[in-house]
Amino acid sequence: MRKIAIISAAVMVILFLTQCNPSDGGSGSNGNGTDNGGGGSTTPASGFIIDHTCTDLSQIPDEWLQQAKEQFRIHYAHTSHGEQIVVGLQRLSAGSAQTFSPWDNQANQSSKYRFYYAFCEVPSGQDGLRMMDGQQINYCETYVTPDLYWESEYGMNITRSVLQNFDVNVSLWAWCSQQDYYSEAETQTYLDRMAELEAEFPDVIFIYMTGNAQSEEWNRVERNDQVREYCKNNEKFLFDFADLDCWYNGQQHTVDGIPMEHPHFHGDEAGHTTYESCENKARAFWWLMARLAGWEGVRLDKNR
16 A cells, blocks of 8 residues: 655754755755855856745845846746746736736736746846747747757757847756656756756856656656756756645655655646646746845754
8 A cells, every 4th residue: 555645844854954045955855955055146156956945935135036037038948847837927927816817928017026928039028037938940839848958969959049049048948757757868868968058058047957746756756866966966056846846835745755746736727736836836936046146045043
């Protein structure tokens, strides 16, 4: 019989203090992340991991949200699961679920979390976070599989073309469920290709990602841990999508020891999950942007 466990954050405290802490060790799904911090108004020199401990927007000073809006033009490639971040950013920007319109960049915009996005072009809005969604080939491709961003030379050339021809300075690609079955070698190819792009485009910040946590596959856990370990050892910026899936209200959901999407997020309102999960990932994304802008993060009381 499968064992389904909800692990209290009080128990997990022996493994970590906080991921989004400028000096202390943090947690991926296995409690092994790190946020080495950074300072000033430039991109931190060392990498960090954004996970479930990075979702309290009240901790981010307004000045760093503003810095992020002014500094960054984001290129984001993804398939359906990756849509969660976009929908969440839209909902935070709209400020009200009752008046939310997913295709209206102007509707009920929250000035603090204002967000503009456009398919295959950089939005014109100057007073919000701007995102180019998709890959511009000789047409606009918004369902971007691995081979269209990093896995093939064709995809690498598409990404190169986007970075050369569009005014963007952050780029990231989101997994679907490939980590359920990808090998260690295939995942290493992802890491190598991202590093290759970093070397070619030193003025672009590349964000690494883990895959979603919906499956019960140990392979998925191992491949996500492979990405985490690489990012930790090589000081990369990681958005830990899987970890965000697994935690709700201070509890991590596991099945037979495998961190999995928390039942609270089971649904299909957008991107195979709930609106709440989308908004949670959007909060973490704002935290990511503020940290990249130079915010040092938050030091929590170790006894709390």
